[in-house]
Amino acid sequence: xxxxxxxxxxxxxxxxxxxxxxxxxxxxxxxxxxxxxxxxxxxxxxxxxxxxxxxxxxxxxxxxxxxxxxxxxxxxxxxxxxxxxxxxxxxxxxxxxxxxxxxxxxxxxxxxxxxxxxxxxxxxxxxxxxxxxxxxxxxxxxxxxxxxxxxxxxxxxxxxxxxxxxxxxxxxxxxxxxxxxxxxxxxxxxxxxxxxxxxxxxxxxxxxxxxxxxxxxxxxxxxxxxxxxxxxx
Amino acid sequence: xxxxxxxxxxxxxxxxxxxxxxxxxxxxxxxxxxxxxxxxxxxxxxxxxxxxxxxxxxxxxxxxxxxxxxxxxxxxxxxxxxxxxxxxxxxxxxxxxxxxxxxxxxxxxxxxxxxxxxxxxxxxxxxxxxxxxxxxxxxxxxxxxxxxxxxxxxxxxxxxxxxxxxxxxxxxxxxxxxxxxxxxxxxxxxxxxxxxxxxxxxxxxxxxxxxxxxxxxxxxxxxxxxxxxxxxxxxxxxxxxxxxxxxxxx
Numbered sequence: 001x002x003x004x005x006x007x008x009x010x011x012x013x014x015x016x017x018x019x020x021x022x023x024x025x026x027x028x029x030x031x032x033x034x035x036x037x038x039x040x041x042x043x044x045x046x047x048x049x050x051x052x053x054x055x056x057x058x059x060x061x062x063x064x065x066x067x068x069x070x071x072x073x074x075x076x077x078x079x080x081x082x083x084x085x086x087x088x089x090x091x092x093x094x095x096x097x098x099x100x101x102x103x104x105x106x107x108x109x110x111x112x113x114x115x116x117x118x119x120x121x122x123x124x125x126x127x128x129x130x131x132x133x134x135x136x137x138x139x140x141x142x143x144x145x146x147x148x149x150x151x152x153x154x155x156x157x158x159x160x161x162x163x164x165x166x167x168x169x170x171x172x173x174x175x176x177x178x179x180x181x182x183x184x185x186x187x188x189x190x191x192x193x194x195x196x197x198x199x200x201x202x203x204x205x206x207x208x209x210x211x212x213x214x215x216x217x218x219x220x221x222x223x224x225x226x227x228x229x230x231x232x233x
Numbered sequence: 234x235x236x237x238x239x240x241x242x243x244x245x246x247x248x249x250x251x252x253x254x255x256x257x258x259x260x261x262x263x264x265x266x267x268x269x270x271x272x273x274x275x276x277x278x279x280x281x282x283x284x285x286x287x288x289x290x291x292x293x294x295x296x297x298x299x300x301x302x303x304x305x306x307x308x309x310x311x312x313x314x315x316x317x318x319x320x321x322x323x324x325x326x327x328x329x330x331x332x333x334x335x336x337x338x339x340x341x342x343x344x345x346x347x348x349x350x351x352x353x354x355x356x357x358x359x360x361x362x363x364x365x366x367x368x369x370x371x372x373x374x375x376x377x378x379x380x381x382x383x384x385x386x387x388x389x390x391x392x393x394x395x396x397x398x399x400x401x402x403x404x405x406x407x408x409x410x411x412x413x414x415x416x417x418x419x420x421x422x423x424x425x426x427x428x429x430x431x432x433x434x435x436x437x438x439x440x441x442x443x444x445x446x447x448x449x450x451x452x453x454x455x456x457x458x459x460x461x462x463x464x465x466x467x468x469x470x471x472x473x474x475x476x477x478x479x480x481x482x483x
Contacts, residue, residue: 036385036414135275163321163411165273166441167480191414232416 001026001185002047002078002154007056009039009046016042017053018209024154029186031196031217033231034206040189041083043206044156048073048080077105079152083159083189085143089132093123096131096142097149104151110182116145119175137168144175154185161190173199193231197221205230239264239433240285240316240403245294247280254280256457257294262403262433267425269436269444272454273478278437279321281454282405285435286318287311298403312342317401319392321408327381331372331391334380335363335398342399362398370394371424386417393424404434410443422447441483445469453478 002024009017016039024030032040045051047058049069058066060076070080088096097116103109117124120141126134134142140160147155157176161169169192176199180186190196197203197217205213205220207230213220220226227233238261247255255277262268270278283289285296287308296304303311325334339362367373370390375383380391389409396404406425410418418440425434425447438444444451444465451468453461455477461468468474469483 036412036417135273137274159412163274163408163439165271165439165478166483167478168274170480170482191412232414 001061003057003059004043004047005057005059007043007046007053007058009042009051009053011042011051016209017046017056020056020206020209020211022204022211022214024185024187025202026153027183027185028202029180029188029200031193031200031203032187032189032206033193033196033203035230035232038206039209040206041158042209044080044158044187044189048078048156074150074152075105077151077153079147079150079155081140081143081147081155081157081160083162085139087131087134087139087142087146089130091131092128093131093134093142094127096146097123100146100149102150105153109151111148111151113149116148119148119178120145137164137171140164140168140172141175144172148179152184154187155179156187158189159191160188161192161195193227193233194221237263239299240435241297241300242285243295243297245281245284245296246292247277247284247289248292253457255284258454258457258459260452260459260462262435264402264431264433265429266449267429267434267436267447268450268452269438269448270452270454271438271441271444271478273456275456276454277457278454279407280457282318282407282435282437285403285405286316312399312401315400315402316405317396317399317403318405319396319407319409321411323385323388323392325380325388325391325395327379329380330376331378331380331383331394332363332367332376334391335366335394336360338395339363339366339398339400362400366394366398369397369424369428371420384417386413386420389413389417390421390424393421397428402432404428404432406434407437408439409436410438410440418443441479445483 004020004022007017007020020043034040046053049067052067057064097113122138123141123145126138161172173195188196188200197220200217203217203220204211213230240262243259245255245258258281272278284291287306291304295302298314336359339359367376370393372390372394393409409421422443448465451465452459453474460477461471461474
C-alpha cells in the first residue's frame with residue numbers, strides 16, 4: 001500500500017537518504033533495521049511528510065503523495081508512533097485519546113476508546129492523569145493507543161520500547177503482536193533485532209542511506225553473518 | 234555504614250507533596266564496583282541520582298562521602314569533592330569541539346577562579362584534564378571534531394568524558410546506553426569496566442543484557458522503595474524482582 005521510489009533526502013548539505021526504494025504491502029509487518037545514523041528515522045520522516053525529500057516519490061495506493069504534510073498522511077490511514085512519544089503533556093489520558101478518534105479510511109471503527117482501554121488496562125486506571133504525570137511506559141502505551149484511535153491501515157513504530165523496563169517492553173511487544181494479528185500493516189524500528197524479526201513478515205536493512213538488504217524476516221534471522229556485518233550483533 | 238564505602242546512603246527519602254518518590258533507600262558505592270540501580274519507569278531512580286549529586290534536597294536520610302556527611306552540601310561543592318554525573322538526555326554543547334566541551338567541564342570543576350587576563354584556551358590545568366578525560370573515554374581521535382557531528386553513541390561517550398574531566402571519584406550514570414546500537418553499547422561497557430578500577434560507579438540502566446554483563450551489585454527499586462539488593466545471580470533468581478520488573482525474558 002505504501003511505496004517509496006528513489007527517495008533522496010538532505011539535512012543541510014548532508015545527503016541522508018541516497019535513492020531509497022522500499023514498499024510496505026497491505027496487512028504486512030515490515031521490520032526496518034540498521035545501525036544508528038543509517039537513515040531509518042529520516043526515511044520514516046520523509047514518508048510521513050515531516051521532511052521534504054529532494055527527489056523521489058512516496059506513493060500510497062498508487063497515488064503520489066510526496067511531501068504531503070503529516071496530517072494528510074494520517075488521513076490516508078497511516079498512524080505514526082514517533083520516537084519520544086509526542087503525547088500532549090497538558091491533556092489527560094482520556095483527552096489524548098478522544099481527540100484523535102476517527103473512523104478508518106473505509107469508514108470502519110475497529111479501534112474504539114473501549115478497545116484501547118481493554119488493550120491497555122494501565123491506561124484505564126489513569127484516565128484523568130495528565131500526560132506528563134505518566135511513567136515512560138504509560139506514555140508509550142498512550143502514544144500507541146492514540147495512533148490506534150485513528151483506525152490506521154499502517155502503523156509506524158519508531159523505537160517504541162526505548163528506555164522502558166523489561167516487563168513493559170514485553171507488554172509493548174505483546175500489543176504489537178495483537179495489532180499485527182488484526183491485519184493492520186506495521187513498520188517497526190527497534191534496537192532489539194531479534195524481536196523485530198520475530199514480529200515481522202519482511203525485513204529491510206539500511207546502511208548509509210540505502211536499503212541494502214530486504215527479504216523474509218525469518219531468512220535474515222537464519223543468517224548470523226549478515227546480521228553481524230549489517231548490524232554489528 | 235560500611236567503612237570501606239566511598240559513597241554511602243542511609244535512609245534517603247524524597248517527597249514531592251504527597252508523593253514519596255524515593256523511600257528510605259540505603260546503599261553503598263565502592264571503588265572497583267559497578268552498582269546498578271534498576272527498576273520500573275517512575276521508580277525514583279533519577280530522583281535518587283539527583284539527590285546524590287545535590288541537584289535536589291533529600292527530605293530525610295544521610296549521604297556520606299569518605300565518611301563525611303555531605304547531605305546538606307550544594308551540588309557544586311559535591312562535584313568538587315568528587316561526585317560526577319551524566320544525564321539521561323545528552324547535554325553536550327553541539328557547536329563546540331569535543332575538546333572544548335571537556336575543557337569547559339574541567340574549568341567548571343577547578344577551584345581556582347579563572348584569571349580574567351588569560352584565555353581559557355591556554356588554561357593548562359583545564360586542557361590537561363580535558364586531554365586525560367578524552368583519552369580515558371576513548372575519544373582522543375575526535376578531539377577537534379564539532380561535537381554535534383558525532384554519532385549518537387560517541388555523543389554519549391563525550392557525556393561521560395565531560396563527567397571525567399571534572400576528575401570525579403564517584404560516577405553517577407543515568408542511562409548511558411540509551412539509544413545506542415550493539416557496537417556502541419559494547420564500547421561503552423568496555424569503558425565502564427576500565428573506569429571501575431579507579432572509580433565507584435552507580436549505573437541506572439534498562440538494558441538488562443548490559444546490566445547483567447557489567448554490574449557487580451544490583452539494587453532493584455519499585456515505587457521508590459528498594460525491594461532487593463545483591464549480586465547479579467541472586468537478583469536474576471529473585472521471584473519478587475521477576476514479578477515486579479524483569480519478567481520472563483531475562
